[in-house]
Amino acid sequence: MDISSFAVFVFKRKVKTLRGFLNGVLKEEKNFFKILSLKRCETLKDLVLQNDFLLRALKAYAVLGRQITFPIKFGEKEYVLEISEYSYKPFSIIFRLIERDIITIFRETNYNLPVATVLLDNDSKILDANPQFERLFGFKREEIIGKNLNELIVPKDEIQDGFNLDKIAKKTGYIRVERERLNKYGKKIPVLVSGAPFKISGDTIGIIGVYEDIRDIKKIRQALYYQATHDILTSLPNRYLLEDRFNIEKARADRSGSKVALFFIDINRFKDINDTYGHEIGDRVIKFVADKLVKSVRKTDSVVRFGGDEFVIVFDEVKQIEDIVSIALKVVNAFS
Incomplete structure (x- = not known):
């Protein structure tokens, strides 16, 4: 067309x-x-x-x-x-x-929508796009008319997925599939994508694509996940993330024939510190210990605040049982 x-x-x-x-x-x-x-x-x-x-x-x-x-x-x-x-x-x-029967119908129904909308022909070439599409992706409409949408905003390693979504849109349509798309400057934007056939007199003459910006939703989701899996005081992973970290390292050790060491650590007489000097000093001690533990292990090891004055360290790639002793001494010496 x-x-x-x-x-x-x-x-x-x-x-x-x-x-x-x-x-x-x-x-x-x-x-x-x-x-x-x-x-x-x-x-x-x-x-x-x-x-x-x-x-x-x-x-x-x-x-x-x-x-x-x-x-x-x-x-x-x-x-x-x-x-x-x-x-x-x-x-x-x-x-x-x-x-008029193609573009005007699209404009009358889509130009005032609060979401980015684009009209494609049957070869995925852009016929028109509403102002929200311009704002979301940074293109002026006249820059993109006639260009293939997938080659324009779909990451190269996902371009076949873009064409597959267009095929589904022409046949049955789909609703709110989460994907990443590129703006004019190559920055990835997380969006919910919907597609539907565009029909006139019963004939499918193209596709309507809808893009909902979910950057704020993703930030909130990531913040909530971080709060649920990390200790607020020390920013270390918490006990809910411990099982996940341990299972990852155990699976890796099983494949490589090595071992995983799991250390449980607590602070002696920490209750006395809180009772004598107050919880503010107690919090400073917890943060000090957390920082010392992180600095005494490798970047590949995981330090977890298990709760209260209890910490757990997951050591990966332990070749021999004897190595665990030297690791423990290194941690203890960090507090000497």
Whole structure:
């Protein structure tokens, strides 16, 4: 499906007035003159002299200084005439004719939605995108019209997954699949993706894709997980994460033929410290011990605050039982 018919006009410098726009020279076009039943002409002045509606549209564009759209009908077909800057060439504008039954329906139903929405043809090429899509991914709409969505925002190692989702969308549709997508600058954005077939008169002519930004949700989820699995005072993993860490190291040791050592440590007479000096000093002692333990082991070992004055250390890759003694002495010596 053709995205649109168009004509591009270029200028020697940036212009803002109607008189300046009339000096535009035709650079390229596709079926634009044919659809409008106009003679091909090389300047924008000659074009608008042939059609008073195009002259009024150009005047409006010059006054507003931004993209404009007008409904327009030729024969039995309805179109949207769009005039905007053409980002691919400096000092240029584009007149684009878009069939109304495709683009206008999308715009009327999707442009005011609070989520990013994009309209694709059956080959996953972008026909249109709403303002939220521009804001979420950082693209201007005119930059991405005609480009394959998967090649634009899907990470390279997941591009086949993107095409597979498009196939599902055309057949049955899907709702809120969590994925990562790339913005204009290559930064990954976590989103919930939904896809559905876009039909007119019962025929599937493309796909509507919806993207919900879940960056804030992910941050909250990560913060809640961290709070649930780490000790607030020392920032060490807590007893709920201990089993996970131990199982990982045990599985690794089973594969390599090594052993895992599990140390239980507590602070002698810690209750006396709290009772004599108060809980603020007790907390400082706990943090001091935690820091000493972390610095006395390897980065691959796990130090866990089990609760109160109790700590657990998981040592991986222990080759011999005798090695455990030397490890224990190293930990004890750290407090000498």
